[in-house]
Amino acid sequence: MGEPGRGAAGALPLRRLAQPLLRRLSELLDRAVPGRGWRDLAQRAGSRGTVRLSPSDLEQCSLKVLEPEGSPSQSLLKLLGDRGCTVAELVELLQGLEHTEALQCLSLAGIKIVVQPDSQAVLAGQVVKLCCWATGHPFVRYQWFKQEKEIPHGTSPELVLNPVNVNDSGFYICRVNSESSFVFSRWARLEVCDVQGASHEGFIGLPENKLHICIQPQLQNLTVGDALVLECGAVGNPIPHYQWFRNGFPLANGSKNIYTVTSVDVEHQGTYWCRVFNDREDQDSEKIEVIIEELSDLQEPDLLERSNHRPxxxxxxxxxxxxxxxxxxxxxxxxxxxxxxxxxxxxxxxxxxxxxxxxxxxxxxxxxxxxxxxxxxxxxxxxxxxxxxxxxxxxxxxxxxxxxxxxxxxxxxxxxxxxxxxxxxxxxxxxxxxxxxxxxxxxxxxxxxxxxxxxxxxxxxxxxxxxxIQQTASSAESLARNLQWAKAHELPESMYLEFKCGVQIQLGFAAEFSNVMIIYTRIVKKPPEIAVCRAYVTDFALDLDVDPKEANKGTPEETGSYLVSKDLPKHCLYTRLSSLQKLREHLIFTVCLHYEYPGIEDTMDERKEVNVGKPLIAKLGLHHGFKTKNCLQTCCVANNPFHNQMESSPVASQYYIPSHCQPNSCPGVYHPNRMCAGNIRQLEACSCSGTSRILATRHEVQNDSRPVGKSNVPVETTDDTVELEFLLSNSLRFPEQQQP
Structure with a gap:
């Protein structure tokens, strides 16, 4: 598909290029190193017979340096354009000079994707077509990827999957190349729904791309401690979104086609259904009952486990x-x-x-x-x-x-x-x-x-x-202890917050230990009329160890979290909460949103209070003997990463005292819980295998209140489109950046 477009794009007259682009090219040629400047371009044009340039023409260009804003290169480009030079010919001349910066500027300005691929959900066995059409000069080429892998023979503007199967589900992107650079299409998500034992007859006659539920949730009879798994599947274009309901109320973690609860209790019983929707329409699934029964006898024979080993x-x-x-x-x-x-x-x-x-x-x-x-x-x-x-x-x-x-x-x-x-x-x-x-x-x-x-x-x-190792019997005591252990590892459900301005924020949670939790936030939707928006979490109870200067950071490591950083979703802001065993009440904090509109200097603010209950070990109420602190600590604006970008010097921490706290109830500036060591010596610097390290005794490092040791895999992770766009785009760009 690239060759037919080559003639049209290559025939584009140089004088038709936009003035900002011509000025940018002129700047690059004016300050180029010897061998890649405007004189070299003129000499190459004359030697190849592309355009006739006389000595007086070159002198006229040279004299432009005497003018206040004169540019010899801009004068040369105008001469070339007036004498019929095309964009393709200019590209060839710049390639001869190996002026990659000018070529990249010209190519990026010339490539424009006019048809983007659509995300869609389809049935297995259908014919699926993903389209990406682009214009550019001197011509463009296409390469389709499924996530980070090239698709063999995927070099056309249209990627056809005939027939499509469940293994084709995933994220697709198209790279459009010109001679010296490239751009990517947007990501397209393809969901392939395989309805076991069903034919496509029920879908014959439906309008193309119409939203339709093809997998309905099923009745569930469970026992306390069992896993609840509800599934709903739909097809349509635009791609369907999901929201699960229980007893008429939306579920906080119910925004995927499969809703799960790892260990159910009687409180999970009720009527469930799923609402499926896109930009055009919505449908509700069938309503089903989830029944939870309690164990009547903890010593049932089928619960006994025998082993040759004692505990x-x-x-x-x-x-x-x-x-x-x-x-x-x-x-x-x-x-x-x-x-x-x-x-x-x-x-x-x-x-x-x-x-x-x-x-x-x-x-x-x-x-x-x-x-x-x-x-x-x-x-x-x-x-x-x-x-x-x-x-x-x-x-x-x-x-x-x-x-x-x-x-x-x-x-x-x-x-x-x-x-x-x-x-x-x-x-x-x-x-x-x-x-x-x-x-x-x-x-x-x-x-x-x-x-x-x-x-x-x-x-x-x-x-x-x-x-x-197995227990000789699953006693009531051991089952109760296991239930407590499971409760101590329950995380809050991921949630999405909608603000009045139209911004949507995802709030997610991960466990580093049973008493250490990571909160991560990211903006997943921003209206086009908003120029910049930033979100951060703040106002945590002082029962918790949260250093405001280490909150809302761009990487988990900046918060002091190293053990689970590789398992966390990327491109978020991270805040690390420790000492959850001291939490006496529900964990309540504030999500603050700052946003700006183009042309308006004032920053707009919105705040939402979030209550996530008692996470992880806080569920067990292990707070006896700890002193109550009623005031809040704030990861304040002055120390959040966005304000640090605007300030050239560090800003002192600020703290927000809520109106319900008396001034004398706040113990002043908060510092993480630290222990005084008796005889702390200077740390001894050592090196091992050529790497600089610090060797310290266990006694010396007791000042560090952050727990370090065994690993704990986060329970909740995210795999939505926004994250994959960042991750996969970076991996796809890398090979291109290595090209000479």
Whole structure:
């Protein structure tokens, strides 16, 4: 399709180019390096016989430098245009000069996509046509992609899928090339609905592209704890959107064709249906009943699970600790200063609790210091432990010594865990595995002579961490505990907020730990009449640890979140909330929207209050003993990333005190919860494998209130069109940027 257009585009007279484009080309030629300037262009034009230029013509162009706003290049381009030079001929001359900047300017101005591909939902077996038509000079070529992969033979303006099948579902884009540059079409989403066991007869006679529901939700009879999955499928062009309802009310996380609840309770019972709509019409699915039954007997025979192994007790701890008189103590992050054994958890007491459960194997992996606490002279008299076998202690360091961390790019990892995680899944006797970890640690020059793994064991059987472990019975206690654990990992449902100005914002959530949550926001719809809009979250309860200067950041790492950053959707603003166990009431915060209209200097503001209930571990109400704080902390405008872009110097934090708070109830400027360390030494700088790192003891890093350690995969992720446009466009541009 490119060749026929070549003649028409190539014949475009140079004088027909818009004046702004001609001025831009003139600027590039005027300041070009020797060999690519206007004189070189004139010489090449004359040598190729494209246009006859006399010495007086060149002198006339040269004298333009004497005029205040004169341009020799602009004068030359006018001469070339007046004498019949075409755009295609100018492109060939610039290619000869290898003036890529001018070629790119000319090509981008010349390519224009006049027909964009449409997103649509279709039935499997139909014929689907995606269209992308463009004009440009000297001519254009097409290449279709499905996500980031080129489609073989997809080099025409029309991409035909005949017949289409479910594997063709996905996102499509077309790249339009000229001689020296390219542009992309918009993304087109193709949904292919496969109705099992049904023919297309029911759809014969329907108007083309009409919205039609082809998959209806089905009646559900469930038991508490089961997963609820409701599906609705529709075809149509424009592509259908979905909104699920329960008992007449829209569901916050019900904007996809499949609605799921991972673990249902009786509150999820009700009448469900889905509304399907696009820009032209809407339809409601059939209404179905979801019935939830409670378990009548927790000891039903079919719930019993048998195993040849007895339960296992496993404790892994990474953090500050100490050892006095043979007893090891784990130090919480909010202990007073100085702290004593009464403020800490005794490892030997935990072992006693494990033995009471008649565990068959007890493993303690303690990544902490074992130095004496000089402020604690208490001698604990503990009840004698049972004489039982199969107890293994893996201490990160020897008695009286410190345990170290490597800190790099804001992420800390204990030396012990650094080597342990490389062998954790090996099917070896646990003492053998720990011996090999000790040997690995011994080869690390960072900690030689400072830290060595100590192993204590009373193994009487060959036991490994990879042994299959099951409970002997699913007791009422264990089921209740599992239910509590599941509740502690429930995230708020993703939601979309509509503002009066027409802007739509997505609000999503992810878990880094059971007490640490990431909130991410992004703008998914903006009316064309709004020039700029920005959104951020603010007004969090002071029960939570939220540093306003680390909120509403462009990357998760800027908020202090490293463990789940790769799993979060891109191109959002991220805010990290920690200490959710202290949250006494529902989590309520504000989403602020700032937007501007063209030609108006004033910034408009809208605010929406959001209540997401008690997320993650806050559901369990583990807040006893914490002091109540009634005022709010605000991730304020002065410190949000958009205002930082406008200010040349940092701005001090500002805090918003709501009207219901008395001035004396606010403790002043908020700082994250920090612990005072007794004797904090200067961090020791080291290098490992050529990379600059910081080596610090567990005692030294206790000032950092952010939890670092085990990973927790986010429950909620997003795969909508906006995110994929950013991700896939970047990956598709890369090969082009590598071209000479």
């Amino acid at each position: 296992v007790g496993l404790l892994y701890y990474a953090g500050h600790g100490y050892e006095n008189y043979g007893n090891s103590f784990m130090v919480p992050v909010d202990v007073p200063n100085p702290y004593r054994s009464a403020n800490c958890l005794c490892v030997q007491n935990i072992l006693k609790l494990m033995q009471a459960k008649e565990t068959g194997l007890n493993v303690f992996l303690l990544d902490m210091c074992r130095k004496r606490n000089e402020y604690d002279d208490t001698i604990l008299i503990l009840d004698a432990l049972k004489v039982t076998a199969n107890i293994v202690f893996g201490y990160a360091t020897c008695q009286g010594a410190e345990a170290f961390e490597i800190q790099q790019s804001g992420l800390a990892n204990g030396i012990f865990m650094k080597f342990l995680k490389d062998r954790l899944l090996e099917d070896k006797k646990i003492t053998v595995l720990l011996d090999e970890v000790a040997e690995d640690m011994g080869k690390c020059h960072l900690t030689k002579g400072k830290q060595a793994l100590e192993i204590r064991s009373s193994l009487s059987e060959k036991r490994a961490l990879t042994d299959p």
